[in-house]
Amino acid sequence: MTKRRDFIKKSVLGTAGIAIGGMGFSSKSYASIIGANDRINAAVIGIGGRGSAHISAWCTLKNSRNVNLKTLCDVDEKFFANSIKTVESRIGVKPLTEWDMGKVFDDKEIDVVSFATPNFWHALGTIWACQAGKHVYVEKPACWSIWEGRKMIEASKKYDVRVQVGTQSRSLANVIEAIKFLHSGGIGDVYMARGLCIKPRDSFGITKDSNPPSTLHYDNWLGPVAYRPYNEKKGHYNWHWFWETGNGDTGNQGPHQFDIARWGLNKNEHPVTAYSVGGVYGINPDECAQETPNTQSSIFKYKDGKMLEFETRGRYSNAESSLETRIGNVFFGTEGYLEINDEVWKAFRKREKEPFAGSKPSTGQPAAETLTGTEGAEHFANFIDAVRSGKDSELNCSITEGHYSAALPHLANISHRLGRGLKFNGDAEKFVNDPEADAMLSRKEYRKPYIVPDKV
Numbered sequence: 001m002t003k004r005r006d007f008i009k010k011s012v013l014g015t016a017g018i019a020i021g022g023m024g025f026s027s028k029s030y031a032s033i034i035g036a037n038d039r040i041n042a043a044v045i046g047i048g049g050r051g052s053a054h055i056s057a058w059c060t061l062k063n064s065r066n067v068n069l070k071t072l073c074d075v076d077e078k079f080f081a082n083s084i085k086t087v088e089s090r091i092g093v094k095p096l097t098e099w100d101m102g103k104v105f106d107d108k109e110i111d112v113v114s115f116a117t118p119n120f121w122h123a124l125g126t127i128w129a130c131q132a133g134k135h136v137y138v139e140k141p142a143c144w145s146i147w148e149g150r151k152m153i154e155a156s157k158k159y160d161v162r163v164q165v166g167t168q169s170r171s172l173a174n175v176i177e178a179i180k181f182l183h184s185g186g187i188g189d190v191y192m193a194r195g196l197c198i199k200p201r202d203s204f205g206i207t208k209d210s211n212p213p214s215t216l217h218y219d220n221w222l223g224p225v226a227y228r229p230y231n232e233k234k235g236h237y238n239w240h241w242f243w244e245t246g247n248g249d250t251g252n253q254g255p256h257q258f259d260i261a262r263w264g265l266n267k268n269e270h271p272v273t274a275y276s277v278g279g280v281y282g283i284n285p286d287e288c289a290q291e292t293p294n295t296q297s298s299i300f301k302y303k304d305g306k307m308l309e310f311e312t313r314g315r316y317s318n319a320e321s322s323l324e325t326r327i328g329n330v331f332f333g334t335e336g337y338l339e340i341n342d343e344v345w346k347a348f349r350k351r352e353k354e355p356f357a358g359s360k361p362s363t364g365q366p367a368a369e370t371l372t373g374t375e376g377a378e379h380f381a382n383f384i385d386a387v388r389s390g391k392d393s394e395l396n397c398s399i400t401e402g403h404y405s406a407a408l409p410h411l412a413n414i415s416h417r418l419g420r421g422l423k424f425n426g427d428a429e430k431f432v433n434d435p436e437a438d439a440m441l442s443r444k445e446y447r448k449p450y451i452v453p454d455k456v
Contacts, residue, residue, distance in 0.1 A: 034111060034388055043071035043104045045125060046117035048079045049237060050139055054114045055083060057380040059090035065384045071096045073104050076236070078215040099217050101125060105132035112387060114380075115139055120245050121223050123148035124452050126163060126399075130155040131456070135387045137380060139166040140255040141247060142402035146410050146429060147442035148452055149403035155456040156399050162386050164395050165402025167259040168379035174359040175260065178338065178345040182264045186347055186357060188335030193265050195257035195310040197249055198317050198326040203288040204241070207233050224443065224450040233289065241290040243417075248292025250276075250312045251409035253327065259397070259405035260329045260340065261308050268404065270426030271300035271308065276412035277419075282315045298412035310412065322346065322355075414440045 034040060044054045051074070058069040072083050072095050080097045087095045098104055104113060105128055113129050114137040115122060123143045129136045136156075142165045143149035156163040169175045182190055209229035212218040218230055225244050228234075240246035278296030294314030301307050319326045323341035331338045336356075338347040346355035379396060386394040395401075414437055415422050423432035431437040446452055 036388055037066065040065070040067050040111045040384060040387065041070045041109050042067055043073060043107075043110050043113045044069070045073040045101050045104060045113055045115050046121075046139075047072050047074045047083045048076065049116065051079075051116035052083070052086070053376055054116050054137075054380075055086055056090075057377045058114070059087060060377045061381055061384060062091045065381055067384060068093070069095055070110060071098060071104055071107065073098045073101050075099050075217040075220040076213070076215050077217075078213070100220065101128070105129055105134060110134060112137065112384070118221075118239050118245060119247060119251070120144045120225055120239075123152050124224055124450060126152050127155045127452065127456050130159040130161050130163070133159060133161065135162045135383075137164045137166060137383050138399075138402075140259075140402065141251050141406035141409060142255075142399060143406055144247070145440075145442050146403075146407050149399075149406055150429060151452055151454075151456055152399050153403055156392075158456055162383065162390075162392060162395060163399035164379070164383040164386070165397045165399060165405075166376065166379065167256055167397050167402065167405060168376035169256060169260055170263070170396040170401075171376075171379040171382050172343050174343040174345060175340065177359065178340055179260075179263055181345075181347065181357060182331055182333075182338060183266055186336075187331065187333030187338050187349075190265060190306070190331050190333045192307045192309065192332040193261035194330045194332070195254065195261040195308070196320055196325055196328050196330070197253045197257060197311065198313045198319060199249060199253055200316055201249070201294060201314050203283045204238050204290070205233060206287055206289050207231065222447070222450075224446045224452065226445065226447055241292045243291050246292060247409055247413060248296070248312070249294065249314055250278075250292075250296050250298065250310065250412055251406075254310065254312060254409045255405055257327065257329055258308075258310060258408045259401075261310070261331075262405055262408065264329065264331050264338075265302070265306055265308060267302055267306070267308075268401075269302065270404065270407055270424055270429070271411070272303045272426070273301045273421060273423055274408075274411040274415050275299050275421035276415040278312065278416050292413075293416060296412065296416060298408075298415070300408060300411070308408070310408070322348075 042058050044051055058067055061067040069087055077099055084094060104110055112135040115125050116139050117125060119141055122138050126136050126138050143152060209231045212230040234242055240252050276296060276298035278293035280290055280293055281295050296312040298310040321330055321339040323339050325341040328341040336349040344359050346358040349356045382396045392398050422437055425432055
């Protein structure tokens, strides 16, 4: 039988949420010892939108990784009915449902939780889960701010649990092959990476404040965000486009390509400078209240002089590269360049017009182990394998990796909002003689009881 340790503390539950993060645990919480053949019980927190992919991935892993999707959790109960049907049709079991994540953490049978909540819940939810001894898979960007990312790293280490960030390209065979090619000198010394997020979006409109739907536990949805009246246009998904809740497309779709760019450059560190400019173009501000830019150009430099460029285009645009890339990356080396578009890559030598290396069609895995066809399932499988081994080194994108990649769009957005370039001290995770910029490394104030603690 699986050995499980009891909770050190019980979560404090109520209509206002839970206060576990403020309880000040003094003892180290040890992860469950999970054997190779023991069943792993999972819960998904946030089942609308991206959460449907989490549900699908856990169902896919039922047999190959002996995972049971026990609980679905969301503050909006309107998502429960369809999600229950999906799970029942996939694995033949009816999952439990909860709207308060505290009850999920209080369940001693839950081993792992995956978060597909809004960005502003990632850090606090992850920290609470770590304190409860749960292993965590958290969507990108890992955190809403740079300071929050550091707290997540500290929580993972303190409570000895695995935390994987959902930049699933880290687990795709063709992308892994491309990065190995770069690191082995395939195009010489890689001196610059260029990430692309070309994703046209139309205006989402504007409306007056109103009462929240009866299915939505609105106080819990807001969590750490300062209270404000409910507004449909600032709620589900549209929260991405407001600074108090989101990070724009540079911090939404962007983290996937930021991660690949930094990975290809082989930079396990923060840049020393950041500069970003942008704005909202092609949308009438009287008809849409979007705050984050839909068009943004960012550039970073590392201490050895290597550069990372990032382009966010949220209006009509051409694609780039011979692969007609819209969401992808291009790497530039002293002997050529390499393009990545999803799982396809090509490398070109100097001025040659034809690629001299590139990806091969995937042959897949044996039928019983096939994970393709379910977006991100390989990444979830890697997470489960690391949970069983108990080794952070086996995670394809640990919280530390995810933090470095999330910091890039955060730095870009701070530069954009201040309207100037920035110098960053990566070791201290502070700006150089710039208190105005330092003030934007974290939220000014967290709403009680949803406070990300200084000491996790």
